[in-house]
Amino acid sequence: xxxLVFIGLGLFDENDISLRGLEEARSADSVFxxxxxxxxxxxxxxxxxxxxxxxxxxxxxxxxxxQDGEQILTEAKKGKTxxxxxxxxxxxxxxxxxxxxxxxxxxxxxxxxxxxxxxxxIALSGLQNYKFGRSVTVPFNGNCPVSETPYNVIKxxxxxxxxxxxxxxxxxxxxxxxxxxxxxxMLFSIEDAKHESVITDKTLVVGIARAGSxxxxxxxxxxNEVLEFKFGGPPHILIFPGKLHFVEAEALVTLAHAPDIIGxxxx
Amino acid sequence: xxxLVFIGLGLFDENDISLRGLEEARSADSVFxxxxxxxxxxxxxxxxxxxxxxxxxxxxxxxxxxQDGEQILTEAKKGKTxxxxxxxxxxxxxxxxxxxxxxxxxxxxxxxxxxxxxxxxIALSGLQNYKFGRSVTVPFNGNCPVSETPYNVIKxxxxxxxxxxxxxxxxxxxxxxxxxxxxxxMLFSIEDAKHESVITDKTLVVGIARAGSxxxxxxxxxxNEVLEFKFGGPPHILIFPGKLHFVEAEALVTLAHAPDIIGxxxx
Numbered sequence: 001x002x003x004l005v006f007i008g009l010g011l012f013d014e015n016d017i018s019l020r021g022l023e024e025a026r027s028a029d030s031v032f033x034x035x036x037x038x039x040x041x042x043x044x045x046x047x048x049x050x051x052x053x054x055x056x057x058x059x060x061x062x063x064x065x066x067q068d069g070e071q072i073l074t075e076a077k078k079g080k081t082x083x084x085x086x087x088x089x090x091x092x093x094x095x096x097x098x099x100x101x102x103x104x105x106x107x108x109x110x111x112x113x114x115x116x117x118x119x120x121x122i123a124l125s126g127l128q129n130y131k132f133g134r135s136v137t138v139p140f141n142g143n144c145p146v147s148e149t150p151y152n153v154i155k156x157x158x159x160x161x162x163x164x165x166x167x168x169x170x171x172x173x174x175x176x177x178x179x180x181x182x183x184x185x186m187l188f189s190i191e192d193a194k195h196e197s198v199i200t201d202k203t204l205v206v207g208i209a210r211a212g213s214x215x216x217x218x219x220x221x222x223x224n225e226v227l228e229f230k231f232g233g234p235p236h237i238l239i240f241p242g243k244l245h246f247v248e249a250e251a252l253v254t255l256a257h258a259p260d261i262i263g264x265x266x267x
Numbered sequence: 268x269x270x271l272v273f274i275g276l277g278l279f280d281e282n283d284i285s286l287r288g289l290e291e292a293r294s295a296d297s298v299f300x301x302x303x304x305x306x307x308x309x310x311x312x313x314x315x316x317x318x319x320x321x322x323x324x325x326x327x328x329x330x331x332x333x334q335d336g337e338q339i340l341t342e343a344k345k346g347k348t349x350x351x352x353x354x355x356x357x358x359x360x361x362x363x364x365x366x367x368x369x370x371x372x373x374x375x376x377x378x379x380x381x382x383x384x385x386x387x388x389i390a391l392s393g394l395q396n397y398k399f400g401r402s403v404t405v406p407f408n409g410n411c412p413v414s415e416t417p418y419n420v421i422k423x424x425x426x427x428x429x430x431x432x433x434x435x436x437x438x439x440x441x442x443x444x445x446x447x448x449x450x451x452x453m454l455f456s457i458e459d460a461k462h463e464s465v466i467t468d469k470t471l472v473v474g475i476a477r478a479g480s481x482x483x484x485x486x487x488x489x490x491n492e493v494l495e496f497k498f499g500g501p502p503h504i505l506i507f508p509g510k511l512h513f514v515e516a517e518a519l520v521t522l523a524h525a526p527d528i529i530g531x532x533x534x
Contacts, residue, residue, distance in 0.1 A: 008382065010285060010380065011380060012287075014286075015285065015286040015287040015290070016285050016286070016287055016380075017285060017286060018277055018282065018283050018284060018285055018286075018381075018382070019281075019282040019283070019284060019285075019286070019289065019318075020279075020282040020283055022286065023282070051286075087386075088382060088386040088387065088390050089390065090389075090390030090391070090393070091386060091389070091390060091396050093395060093514065096393045096395075096514065096518050096522075097514060099393070099518075099522065100393070100514075100517055100518055100521045100522065103521050103522065104521060111387075111390060111391065113277065113278060113283075113382035113386070113387045113390065113478075113479055114382055115275065115285070115355060115380035115381055115382055115383070116382070116383065116385075116386035118383075118385065118386050118396065119354075119355040119358060119380070119383035119385050119386055120355065120378075120380045122357075122358070123355050123356065123357030123358060123378060123380065124357070124378065126357070126363045126366070126367070128360060128363075129358050129385065129402065130401065130402050130403060130404065130434075131401070132401065132402075133400055133401050134397065134398070134399065134400050134427075134429055135396065135397050135399075136397060137397065156427070160401075160423070162401055167397075211380075212380055247360065247363065247364060247367075250367055251363050251366075251367055254367045254370050254371060255363075255366065255367065255370065
């Protein structure tokens with residue numbers, strides 16, 4: 001009987017896999033990976049193969065989304081198959097889809113969790129987990145009008161005093177990654193129909209670059225200061241804080257280099 | 268110069284640490300751990316010591332919260348000190364506090380992330396990450412009246428069509444863990460002042476036990492079915508879904524054994 005084990009690779013490079021994940025991968029008959037749903041800046045597939053002591057078949061978006069993961073399901077019917085995925089493996093919808101398809105084909109599935117950008121970004125900011133509302137992605141707009149969805153989610157959370165985690169769009173296969181600067185410009189440009197703009201040049205924001213790497217950058221400050229701040233290379237992520245508890249304000253000053261005036265945000 | 272490295276242990280046992288975390292712990296001058304903020308059912312401190320090849324000083328809630336972590340800060344001033352923490356290390360407020368105190372004492376700090384129950388529970392349910400609103404803890408009430416906070420958070424999220432992740436209270440040092448059954452009973456007992464109860468015997472709920480272990484249990488269904496379901500040992504966690512996308516409904520049926528009538532929840 002075959003089985004399919006989804007294994008989280010974590011955030012930065014091949015050393016972010018757990019001991020359990022490594023052991024499962026080493027004992028597999030077939031090993032697949034995808035590296036397009038997140039950017040792991042330190043990862044080299046060669047190094048991962050040396051670690052696992054096996055060849056890895058790299059799957060593209062096309063393999064998984066257009067061809068419905070046929071290749072991996074075929075192997076998983078025959079023997080123990082592992083699928084290595086950045087972050088925590090089931091956070092991308094496309095992998096939930098693959099898992100459902102596997103189970104319906106009588107293939108047993110299991111999940112070995114990994115560190116996810118969701119908890120890592122919250123952890124690095126020093127803000128409190130249970131005070132985050134719904135999260136949202138700021139998409140590349142291409143030639144389309146700027147999406148209002150992220151703006152509206154931030155506004156709804158702020159009204160409720162909650163923080164918002166904003167994922168910034170990426171197209172790993174085209175080497176395109178949205179930076180904090182671009183995301184802030186896009187969000188600032190949205191006209192609020194009710195003239196109640198919640199994003200002004202005095203809004204408090206937190207930018208995070210390269211979470212999980214050896215040199216993550218975390219910077220909190222007023223909109224204009226963070227807009228001009230040099231975060232360095234991708235991946236970037238953005239947080240719009242809501243109401244702050246005083247420990248959260250202290251964390252932003254001490255851990256995220258916010259100006260001391262931040263005390264004024266404590267409510 | 269000393270430094271303090273916070274390392275996430277993940278969810279289940281000593282094998283959930285990352286290769287990077289293990290390497291950092293092995294090269295430390297002093298190793299501390301705490302095991303009271305979450306329950307890692309498979310973890311034995313002896314096995315962790317064998318893995319790290321060093322003695323581990325176990326810190327209690329009292330050491331960290333009443334004595335302000337003096338013991339660990341004293342060591343961190345002298346040399347490389349690591350602090351092993353269940354899940355992702357900065358999710359517990361008390362550790363953010365310790366990190367702030369270390370930085371203010373001139374001790375450099377770093378974070379090695381681990382798998383967190385937040386992303387693991389979402390991953391196991393098959394529900395979509397960005398559709399979760401604010402999360403909440405269902406507390407032990409002791410002799411006090413039942414807290415209305417979790418009920419109100421669930422209600423607010425449901426109104427907005429969002430899912431709610433409910434952490435269930437635990438007192439590891441007293442070996443007390445809230446189960447899905449108790450949490451559902453408490454939430455059901457709350458009288459809604461506006462007579463708009465959002466938790467009825469027909470509400471859809473998802474219970475998860477032992478996320479990250481070799482035999483996690485995930486069960487979705489109507490309130491009464493999940494209330495009577497045998498989840499087995501702790502830790503437990505609870506999700507109240509909001510509006511479902513059809514892939515989410517499929518996931519609950521295929522991965523969480525929800526009854527097929529769940530299609531009726533897709534909106």
